Amino acid sequence: MNQAILKSHLRSRPRSIGIAAISIGLALSVSPSWGQNVIDADADGILVAMTNHLKSLQAFTVDYDTDHEIVDLAGQKLQYSASGSVQASRGDGFHMTRKGPFADVELTFDGKLISVHGKGMNVYAQLDSPGASIDEAVEEFRVSTGLDVAGADFLVTDPYAVLTEGVTSGRLVGDAFVGGVECDQLAFRNDAVDWQIWISKGDQKLPVKYVVTTKWVTGAPQYSLRFSNWKAGEVDAKLFSFKPPANAKKLERIDSDEVGELVLEGSK
Numbered sequence: 001m002n003q004a005i006l007k008s009h010l011r012s013r014p015r016s017i018g019i020a021a022i023s024i025g026l027a028l029s030v031s032p033s034w035g036q037n038v039i040d041a042d043a044d045g046i047l048v049a050m051t052n053h054l055k056s057l058q059a060f061t062v063d064y065d066t067d068h069e070i071v072d073l074a075g076q077k078l079q080y081s082a083s084g085s086v087q088a089s090r091g092d093g094f095h096m097t098r099k100g101p102f103a104d105v106e107l108t109f110d111g112k113l114i115s116v117h118g119k120g121m122n123v124y125a126q127l128d129s130p131g132a133s134i135d136e137a138v139e140e141f142r143v144s145t146g147l148d149v150a151g152a153d154f155l156v157t158d159p160y161a162v163l164t165e166g167v168t169s170g171r172l173v174g175d176a177f178v179g180g181v182e183c184d185q186l187a188f189r190n191d192a193v194d195w196q197i198w199i200s201k202g203d204q205k206l207p208v209k210y211v212v213t214t215k216w217v218t219g220a221p222q223y224s225l226r227f228s229n230w231k232a233g234e235v236d237a238k239l240f241s242f243k244p245p246a247n248a249k250k251l252e253r254i255d256s257d258e259v260g261e262l263v264l265e266g267s268k
Contacts, residue, residue: 039170043186046172047197050205051160059089059235063228066100066150069221077219084150093240094134096149107149108242109137115242116141124244125251133157151225154207163197166190178209179228192216206230 039047062085069079082100093109104119111132117124127144129137135157142148156162164170173185176198183198198209210225244250 038168039164039188040172042172043170043188046184046186046199046205047163047170048160050199050207051154051158051163053205054154054159054207055157057232059092059233061085061087061229061231061233061235062151064150065226065228067222067224069219069223071217071219071221075219077221086151086155087235087239088134088155089235089237089240090134091132092235092237093137095239098150106242107141108240109134110237110240110242113242114141116145117242117244117248122245122248123251124242124248126242151207151210151227154210164188166192179226181208183208 063083064086065081065083067079067081069077071077080101082098082103084096084098086094086096088094091111093111094107096107098105098107106117106119108115108117109129112129113126114129114137115124115126127140129140131137138149138152153159153162168189168191170186170188173187173196176183176185178198182201184201185196185198187196188194193212193214195210195212197207197211200206200208207227209227212223213220214223
């Protein structure tokens with residue numbers, strides 16, 4: 001398969017929804033007044049409750065599965081699947097994994113240093129974060145490499161503001177079940193993408209499924225994300241410090257091409 005297509009698969013979907021980082025803040029958000037004009041009250045209330053619950057978590061772990069569609073040079077739509085986990089603690093850092101057909105990678109942040117390790121080739125790269133927050137670290141990683149973190153839209157300091165950026169409409173579709181979990185299904189639109197989110201019912205509302213359809217790309221490929229095993233509580237900060245394995249090779253420079261090759265080759 002064409003290398004350019006594979007690298008495109010590894011990069012995150014367009015930033016039009018506002019992917020920024022992978023942390024959860026403390027303060028509760030209030031829906032912007034403009035948002036009330038384009039999002040119906042039922043959908044807005046459910047989205048606010050979910051994002052406020054995420055923001056209340058001090059530390060958490062969660063597993064995820066993702067499907068990423070691309071359209072190849074022949075016009076055929078292909079879907080790639082990957083799985084991973086996130087362990088994060090506000091003020092300490094994070095440890096993230098991703099394993100798929102072209103990736104077996106871990107990403108860590110200890111409050112100062114961002115490290116990405118391609119396990120297949122035993123190659124790693126590092127860069128300094130401009131600040132101690134998880135938001136700053138993941139944004140720096142995105143800018144430096146062109147890659148992003150699965151689920152960042154939900155885990156930013158203010159997920160409501162990020163998710164609703166540029167939204168032109170939002171509504172409650174109805175009830176649904178995802179993986180046996182009863183959910184509310186919401187649907188939103190902006191100029192570049194349509195997106196849907198399934199949020200678990202009950203007191204602790206959490207994102208269960210997320211689907212983004214990119215309207216400006218031929219074939220309207222989709223990006224889907226499913227969360228499972230959300231757990232709030234202490235996370236071992238030792239996970240956030242990266243120690244290179246024996247004989248690991250360090251890349252002296254980190255950019256999108258190098259990290260893309262690292263991830264591509266990491267599964268071989």
